[in-house]
Amino acid sequence: MLMPHPVITPLRTPGRAPRVLTIDAEEWFHVCGEEAYADPRRWDAFAPRVETTVGWLLDLLARGGHRATFFFLGWIADRYPGLAREAARRGHEIGVHGDVHRRADELTLAEFKDDAARGREKVERAAGVAPTAYRAAEWSIRHPGDPALAELAAAGFRCDASMTCVPPLGRADNPAGPCRIDFASGGLVEVPPLTGRGFGRPLPMGGGWPFRILPIDKLLRAENAFRDRGLPAVFTFHPWEFDSDHPAMDGLPPLARLVHFAGLPGLPARFTRWLAPERCVALEDAVALLSA
Secondary structure (H helix, E strand, O other): OOOOOOEEEEOEOOOOOOEEEEEEEOOOOOOOOOOOOOOHHHHHHOOOOHHHHHHHHHHHHHHHOOOOEEEEOHHHHHHOHHHHHHHHHOOOEEEEOOOOOOOHHHOOHHHHHHHHHHHHHHHHHHHOOOOOEEOOHHHOOOOOOOHHHHHHHHOOOOEEOOOOOOOOOOOOOOOOOOEEEEEOOEEEEEOOOOOEEEOOEEEOOOEHHHHHHOOHHHHHHHHHHHHHOOOOEEEEEOHHHHOOOOOOOOOOOHHHHHHHHOOHHHHHHHHHHHHOOOOOEOHHHHHOOOEO
């Protein structure tokens, strides 16, 4: 179901836009849609890795003076409250990644509302701050008219980062850059990830396997093109992507395995080099610069 005619206002920064870093704070086994790993009832049987990987990221970012938005799953914040509390103590923005890593478009509206509320309550309790930014699993809010966005706005979230213009994750006519989306119940700012082209098709270049395997000069060209147009270049990473002891994940289908594991061994060094020349900012820092 689509909401009737939300008002969409494109936004830009007045000059060159910043580089934005976001981290989806989840475990290596939080893989949507895969029977072996998607059931929360099985998660306590898997070896936890998130404390080690998030700790490494926090130390690396501190050395460079970077600020990021950490989108915590409620499930993670509830089990490891010290991680969310430490990220907040170090000055990072704390956001909500839902509670149990379910795609938004696979939930009823009531289920989505409940999952977002439970995730928010757990993250706020752990971090000691009230989150106002949200990201759905796998960019699964697919269109500006998705009623999930209206629910987020009504709940008081001020920023969402769950939508992309790269099919099949999102619709090709979705805004490529930030915009304000207003509903009768309220509004919020949507900030999509950096996109570009590779392999003859549009790609979400701000993280995941495209960032891991594409030539770095191609990534930088896409980033500079975005930023020169006043569009923040939003990059997204997961703590498990930096894990040199990542478990093997038996039972993962071939395509899912390719997306999950391609380029992982080289990412820590690539990411460290990418961070070095310029300070990253959090989503809320970029949103403060936007105007119509």
